[in-house]
Amino acid sequence: MLEETIQRTKAYYCLECGICTGSCPVSRYHPDFSPRLMVERALLRAEGLALEDREIWSCLTCGTCSARCPSLVDYNEFTRSTRVAARKDGHPGVDTHAGTVLAFMELQTKGAGERDLSWIADDLRTSRKGKVLFFTGCLPYFGVVFRDYGVDAVGMANSTIRLMNAAGVRPVVSPAERCCGHDPYWTGDAETMKTLARRNLRMIEESGARKVVFACPECYAMFKLVYPDFFGRLKFEVAHVTEFLAASVAKGKLAFGEMEGTVTYQDPCRLGRYAGVYDEPRELLAAVPGLELVEMPRARAEALCCGSSGWVSCTRVNKRIQLERLTEAAGTGASTLVTGCPKCNIHLACAARDGDIDDPIEIRFVTDLMAEALGT
Amino acid sequence: MVSRSGDPNILALVCAWHPLTAADNAGEDGCTYSAKATVVAVECAGRVTTAALLKALAGRPDGVLVAACGRGDCHYSNGNESCEKVVEETREIMRVAGIDPARLGFDLSSDVDGRRFASLIDGFSEDISKLNGRAAGRARAVRKPARTRSGKRTTKRVSPKKKVATKRATGRKKVTPKKKTAAKRATGRKKAAPKKKTAAKRATGRKKATPKKTTAAKRAPSTRKTAKRATAKKKSATKSRRAKSTGRK
Numbered sequence: 198m199l200e201e202t203i204q205r206t207k208a209y210y211c212l213e214c215g216i217c218t219g220s221c222p223v224s225r226y227h228p229d230f231s232p233r234l235m236v237e238r239a240l241l242r243a244e245g246l247a248l249e250d251r252e253i254w255s256c257l258t259c260g261t262c263s264a265r266c267p268s269l270v271d272y273n274e275f276t277r278s279t280r281v282a283a284r285k286d287g288h289p290g291v292d293t294h295a296g297t298v299l300a301f302m303e304l305q306t307k308g309a310g311e312r313d314l315s316w317i318a319d320d321l322r323t324s325r326k327g328k329v330l331f332f333t334g335c336l337p338y339f340g341v342v343f344r345d346y347g348v349d350a351v352g353m354a355n356s357t358i359r360l361m362n363a364a365g366v367r368p369v370v371s372p373a374e375r376c377c378g379h380d381p382y383w384t385g386d387a388e389t390m391k392t393l394a395r396r397n398l399r400m401i402e403e404s405g406a407r408k409v410v411f412a413c414p415e416c417y418a419m420f421k422l423v424y425p426d427f428f429g430r431l432k433f434e435v436a437h438v439t440e441f442l443a444a445s446v447a448k449g450k451l452a453f454g455e456m457e458g459t460v461t462y463q464d465p466c467r468l469g470r471y472a473g474v475y476d477e478p479r480e481l482l483a484a485v486p487g488l489e490l491v492e493m494p495r496a497r498a499e500a501l502c503c504g505s506s507g508w509v510s511c512t513r514v515n516k517r518i519q520l521e522r523l524t525e526a527a528g529t530g531a532s533t534l535v536t537g538c539p540k541c542n543i544h545l546a547c548a549a550r551d552g553d554i555d556d557p558i559e560i561r562f563v564t565d566l567m568a569e570a571l572g573t
Numbered sequence: 574m575v576s577r578s579g580d581p582n583i584l585a586l587v588c589a590w591h592p593l594t595a596a597d598n599a600g601e602d603g604c605t606y607s608a609k610a611t612v613v614a615v616e617c618a619g620r621v622t623t624a625a626l627l628k629a630l631a632g633r634p635d636g637v638l639v640a641a642c643g644r645g646d647c648h649y650s651n652g653n654e655s656c657e658k659v660v661e662e663t664r665e666i667m668r669v670a671g672i673d674p675a676r677l678g679f680d681l682s683s684d685v686d687g688r689r690f691a692s693l694i695d696g697f698s699e700d701i702s703k704l705n706g707r708a709a710g711r712a713r714a715v716r717k718p719a720r721t722r723s724g725k726r727t728t729k730r731v732s733p734k735k736k737v738a739t740k741r742a743t744g745r746k747k748v749t750p751k752k753k754t755a756a757k758r759a760t761g762r763k764k765a766a767p768k769k770k771t772a773a774k775r776a777t778g779r780k781k782a783t784p785k786k787t788t789a790a791k792r793a794p795s796t797r798k799t800a801k802r803a804t805a806k807k808k809s810a811t812k813s814r815r816a817k818s819t820g821r822k
């Protein structure tokens with residue numbers, strides 16, 4: 198198991214330079230966390246040590262280290278595949294939110310029926326069959342679980358549909374949709390992901406869609422980067438909503454009204470470092486007359502992670518990373534931090550409401566802001 | 574679904590204080606209720622998390638029932654109320670997932686009357702049967718619920734929706750101890766398994782902390798339980814737990 202991981206991630210190229218640990222946001226606040234050491238331990242074939250180490254669950258899989266490693270070691274995959282082995286070996290991570298989120302993902306592999314779609318606002322147009330499908334992911338579920346965090350996830354899904362309608366598209370929203378499996382996958386449960394993926398692929402095929410649009414970059418990255426590894430080339434195109442809308446703006450199908458303000462943008466790990474989408478969200482924000490975008494010192498590939506992923510391990514360390522990012526965002530002078538990912542929004546909003554910083558910056562999901570710029 | 578043999582599979586999570594006492598009393602009083610209800614005691618309803626309920630649902634029981642102590646009576650101050658919130662959140666998630674929220678029952682009561690407990694289970698079971706009939710199309714598999722926590726207490730029983738419960742409560746005849754056979758449920762529920770009336774089984778002396786009957790006896794052995802489900806690992810514990818009806822010390 199370990200051997201295979203080493204081969205697949207090319208861990209054997211490790212130079213022990215320590216750039217990964219030096220780049221890692223977790224290591225900055227948590228001295229016991231060292232990606233370099235974990236790689237070394239694997240190279241020494243210390244399987245027991247590698248699997249029992251609770252720190253393999255502390256990694257955010259943010260991709261910063263992999264992006265900087267001079268030897269191109271794929272540390273994210275290293276973490277993921279070590280987690281698969283650790284889970285099998287009886288050392289799972291500690292689920293956040295009392296396990297609720299991972300549990301409703303698992304539920305979608307078995308007991309769940311046809312999804313309820315009554316959350317779609319009455320004035321929006323959707324269909325059951327069509328060329329473009331909007332993959333809502335877990336947003337309707339998050340709408341229930343994170344309401345108390347001041348995060349309106351259902352609103353994010355609605356604003357996405359609203360923008361698609363404005364661009365002249367009436368998207369398919371399917372009750373047969375399932376979670377994309379991102380979080381089970383990254384926490385070492387590839388089986389659950391595969392079950393979910395198969396259902397999603399069948400659902401998309403039955404809808405007749407040629408293009409699938411995602412509000413959540415994690416769903417997007419799964420379809421774009423992971424599903425093909427398991428199920429071959431996708432028979433449809435995929436696009437993050439920011440890519441889809443930026444293209445609509447470029448084609449003149451979508452325009453925004455004036456909006457005053459200065460915003461800064463949080464590059465989500467999955468959209469940025471994983472999928473390489475940096476420009477479209479910025480083009481989209483630039484399409485709003487009067488809206489100014491200021492960049493944080495760490496932006497694009499250097500962006501700091503929102504501090505949590507996969508719904509495992511949320512500790513003091515994660516909170517500190519989030520506070521660091523909120524402080525950095527406020528330091529730009531922007532009044533709003535725009536996120537390209539509903540989960541970044543949830544995680545940062547969670548830290549903001551803890552009260553550790555006074556008057557935290559406002560956090561908004563990109564489609565919520567853009568839908569507001571549509572005017573009426 | 575559930576086209577199995579009649580009764581739906583029910584997982585009942587019962588707080589170990591009042592509701593479990595009611596379950597004990599049901600056994601002691603010789604009450605009977607569906608053999609397809611698996612009763613699992615939890616130390617406090619407050620320990621039941623949304624994740625636990627979702628995982629139970631993923632095991633595809635036909636219904637899950639949570640029984641907590643009545644308002645103001647939680648032994649740990651507010652476990653029953655936090656459980657109420659958890660149930661509400663879980664029902665909302667079920668709605669999103671396309672599972673009828675009525676499949677999750679919740680009972681808040683400090684009534685330790687065994688007959689009420691039995692009718693709570695049967696009432697919930699009846700409601701679920703109706704749902705199953707109605708939802709013929711919507712597939713809910715029949716499997717038995719994951720038996721998450723087995724263990725602790727020997728006995729237990731669960732309770733589901735209140736309204737039903739009350740309603741049915743009245744009519745049921747309590748089986749008097751000894752002659753349990755005769756009594757067996759007036760209602761025509763078909764019991765799958767053989768009777769095992771083994772009255773003797775009893776023995777486990779758990780004493781109930783709560784109210785009323787302190788008598789050593791408690792535990793009722795199951796009568797009607799379905800044989801097949803017996804597979805549970807801890808057989809004995811489970812068994813008594815599932816005990817169907819007629820108990821009697």
Ligand code: SF4
Nearest residue numbers: 211212214215217266
């Ligand atoms: S950055 Fe790459 S080469 Fe350097 S220690 Fe980390 S894994 Fe090894």
Ligand code: SF4
Nearest residue numbers: 221256257259260262
């Ligand atoms: S993926 Fe991110 S959190 Fe994990 S070790 Fe690399 S830099 Fe640290």
